[in-house]
Amino acid sequence: MSLEVDVEHVRGSFRLQAHFTAVPGLTALFGRSGSGKTSIVDIVGGLIRPQRGKVVVDGQVLVDTACSLFVPTHRRRIGYVFQDSRLFPHLSVRHNLLYGRWFVRGNGGAAAKLDHVVDLLGIGHLLDRQPDSLSGGEKQRVAIGRALLARPRVVLMDEPLASLDEARRAEILPYIERLRDEAGVPILYVSHSVAEVARLATTVVIMADGKVTAVGPVLETLPLVDASDGGSVLDAMVSRHDTAFELSVLTTVAGELQVPRLNVPQGAPVRAYVRARDVMLSLRPPEEISALNVLPGRVAAVTPVAGAQADVRLDCNGALLVARLTAKSVERLALAPGRPVYAVIKSVSFERT
Amino acid sequence: MTAEEWTAVRLSLLVATTATLASLPLGIATAWVLARGKFWGKSLLDTLVHLPLILPPVVTGYLLLLSFGRRGPIGAFLADEFGIVFSFRWTGAALACAVMGFPLMVRAIRLSIEAVDRRLESAAGTLGASPLWVFATVTLPLCLPGIIAGAILGFAKSMGEFGATITFVSNIPGETQTLPSLIYTLTQVPGGDAAAMRLTLVSIAISMLALLGSELLARRIGARRQTA
Known part of the structure; x- marks a missing residue:
C-alpha cells in the first residue's frame, strides 16, 4: 500500500506546494505549526479540495484536478484521528467504535474486528461508558479504534498526542507502534515532536512554509531537522x-x-x-x-x-x-x-x- | 363540564397535535436551511418565516382565508385536485395554528442546530457517513432537545391561538370552536363566567402538563448523555 501526494493550494497568503510518495508503514509529516502539515492531511482526507494536484492511495486516485476528479470524504475509506478525539457524545464507546461499520460496503482495507481492535488498544473495560466520562488518553484510544473499525485504506493522524500530557502520551505510543507493525494500514502522522517522529516513523516528510524540504527513511532524514531538539x-x-x-x-x-x-x-x-x-x-x-x-x-x-x-x-x-x-x-x-x-x-x- | 366544553377541549388537543406534528418536518428542514444554508434570498426566507410573529393574527388569518379559502388560488387547487378543504374545517384551524407557531418552532430548532459541533459532523464524514446519514445520526440526535423545545412551543402556541383561527375558519361548535374560541364566546354571553373559568383552568393545566412533559423528556435525554 502506498501513498502519493502532489498538490498545490493557495489560501490567503499561504501557499502549499507539496509532493511526496510514502512507502508502507508510518509516514510522519514533520514541521513547525503553520508549515502546512494539517492541510496535507485534510487534502488526503477530502476535507480540503486542492486547487491543483493529485492524491493516490493504494493505486486509487482520490483527487486529480486534471480530470476534475474529487472523491468525497465519505467514499474515501480513510480513518481520521483528530487532535481532539471528536467522539460522538450521544453514543456509548461501543457505538462510537461501531459507527463506521454501518457505512462500509464490500471488503478490503484492514480486516478490523471489534474484539481485535479492542484488544489492540486495551479499551475493553470502556465499552459501555459514555465519552464524557473518559480521560484524554482513553478518548484518544477510542478515537483510534473508531477510525480502524471503519476499515480504512489509510489512517490519518493529526497530532493525536498533542493534547495529552507526558504520561498519557507514553500510554498511547505503544498502541500506535503496534498499529504500525500489525494492522498493515499505511499511516500518515502529523507531529511537531522530534522524539515522537523518531520513535514511530518509517518515512519522514519534513515541511517548512508549505513546502516539502526533505523526504526519506527516518534514520537518514530526521538528522536534517533544524530544531532545538534535533x-x-x-x-x-x-x-x-x-x-x-x-x-x-x-x-x-x-x-x-x-x-x-x-x-x-x-x-x-x-x-x-x-x-x-x-x-x-x-x-x-x-x-x-x-x-x-x-x-x-x-x-x-x-x-x-x-x-x-x-x-x-x-x-x-x-x-x-x-x-x-x-x-x-x-x-x-x-x-x-x-x-x-x-x-x-x-x-x-x-x-x- | 358540559358536553360542549369537552368537545372544545378535545378539538383543541386534536388541532394542536396535528398542527405540531404536521409542521415539525418542515420546521426542521427550514431551521436547517436557515442555520447551514448559504444562498441568495436567505434573509428573505428568514423574514417570511418570522412574519406570522409580527403581523396581527387577524391579518395572518385573513391572508390564509384569501389563499387557502374555497375560492383562493391554493385552496381551490387543493380542493379540486385532492379534495382537501381547509376553510371552516378543523383542518383549517390546524393550518392556522401551524402557521402561527412555525416561527417559534423554527427559532428553537435553528438555535440548537447552530450549537451542534460541526467538527463532529466532519468526523462522521471521515467514517463513511454521507451528508444525509451525518444529519440523521449526528446532527439530529444532538439537537433533539432543541427539537423537543420547538415542538412544545409550537404546541403551546397552537393551544392558545385565537385571532388567525377565528378569522380563517370562524367559530363553529364541534368543527372549529377551539378552547380559546369557546372561552371568548362564553365571555360574550351573560352567565358564562363560571364555564369560562372552568375552561381557563383546563387551559392552564394543559399548558403546564405540556411544559412538564418536555422538561422530563429533556432531562431523560440529558441523563442518557451523562456518565453511565
Missing part, C-alpha cells in the same frame, strides 16, 4: 538488562549503548533517539569520565547553524550521529571531514518517549 536515530536491539543499576544495554551498529532500563524483553527492537546537544566529542578515548557511552567515529560533515553553533555529523561504523557544538569547540578541535573522534553520550540524557 538529533539522530539509531536502530537498536536490547541485548541485556543490568538489573543492579537499572540499565538496559542496546546493541547498535555504532557500538553498545547503556540507557535507563527499558520495559521491553531482551532481543526486542527499539530505536534510540540521540539529541544532538547531548553529544560531546573528544579527540582521544576519554578516560575516567562518568559518561557510560563512548562511540568511535569519523567526522562526515560540519554544518554551521545559527548562533555560532555547528552540527557535526559523524559516521560511526555506518550509523549517522549528530553532535551540536559551539563554533568555538569546532575550531579548537579542528574538526573537519575525515577526522577520527569519540562521541560521548551520558546515559541519563536518554528519555523513554
